[in-house]
Amino acid sequence: MLDILFPKVCPSCETAALNSENLCGLCFSDIRFVNNWSFCRKCGVPFGFFNSEHEDYIEQAEESDDHLCGKCVQGKFCFEKARSIAIYDGKIREMIVSFKYEGKLSKGDVLVDILITNFPNDLDNFDCVVPVPLHIVKLRQREYNQSAILANELAKYAGVNCDLFGLRRVRETRPQIEISSEGERRSNVKGAFSVTDDHKFKGKSVLLVDDVFTTGSTSDECSKMLLNSGAYKVQVITLTRAKRM
Numbered sequence: 001m002l003d004i005l006f007p008k009v010c011p012s013c014e015t016a017a018l019n020s021e022n023l024c025g026l027c028f029s030d031i032r033f034v035n036n037w038s039f040c041r042k043c044g045v046p047f048g049f050f051n052s053e054h055e056d057y058i059e060q061a062e063e064s065d066d067h068l069c070g071k072c073v074q075g076k077f078c079f080e081k082a083r084s085i086a087i088y089d090g091k092i093r094e095m096i097v098s099f100k101y102e103g104k105l106s107k108g109d110v111l112v113d114i115l116i117t118n119f120p121n122d123l124d125n126f127d128c129v130v131p132v133p134l135h136i137v138k139l140r141q142r143e144y145n146q147s148a149i150l151a152n153e154l155a156k157y158a159g160v161n162c163d164l165f166g167l168r169r170v171r172e173t174r175p176q177i178e179i180s181s182e183g184e185r186r187s188n189v190k191g192a193f194s195v196t197d198d199h200k201f202k203g204k205s206v207l208l209v210d211d212v213f214t215t216g217s218t219s220d221e222c223s224k225m226l227l228n229s230g231a232y233k234v235q236v237i238t239l240t241r242a243k244r245m
């Protein structure tokens with residue numbers, strides 16, 4: 001009844017009426033899902049070629065689905081697999097920014113929904129879900145960790161435990177998205193994380209959750225800590241993937 005008197009508006013643009021996707025048609029059509037491309041079987045980077053002029057991917061379906069990207073051929077990542085739902089751009093990027101930095105928790109609901117509805121079916125089973133942690137200083141400023149909210153809801157959906165405190169950020173880092181060189185990104189996060197209890201992840205298959213995958217340095221560094229503490233396997237799911245690699 002309330003919905004008829006006060007029709008729900010799209011949480012992205014806050015003007016148009018909702019359609020069945022929890023966004024209005026226009027905002028929904030703005031989201032570019034990674035599975036529209038063929039992508040690296042390991043790190044999940046979309047293969048459609050990168051257009052440097054527009055700094056963007058061009059949608060291009062490829063025949064083969066079995067490729068590894070250059071980085072994965074060189075064995076640069078220690079996680080088992082990484083997958084992302086959408087490209088970090090347009091409406092979904094705006095929603096993440098307001099969820100993360102403007103305290104708009106309401107955007108979290110629709111982001112959780114996008115993550116769960118489009119959860120990739122080629123990830124292996126996992127025993128627990130772990131968010132990429134924020135440093136305590138940032139957590140105090142923002143009052144919540146956006147990745148922890150995504151991880152918590154995803155764990156509920158998957159029926160597994162969410163470990164909010166198993167992984168800790170022991171050093172403050174710059175946002176990876178602000179750094180252009182990959183070497184700098186690696187050193188920015190090196191040694192920035194630690195596992196709080198050495199027995200917690202022993203023999204476990206862990207799913208690591210974050211909002212944006214940039215070059216994978218953060219995910220890889222967290223994975224390394226989890227594997228060092230005895231995790232059997234780490235897979236990564238991020239809601240989005242940055243366009244610039």
Ligand SMILES: [Zn+2]
Nearest residue numbers: 010013024027
């Ligand atoms: Zn909208």
Ligand SMILES: [Zn+2]
Nearest residue numbers: 040043069072
């Ligand atoms: Zn790859």
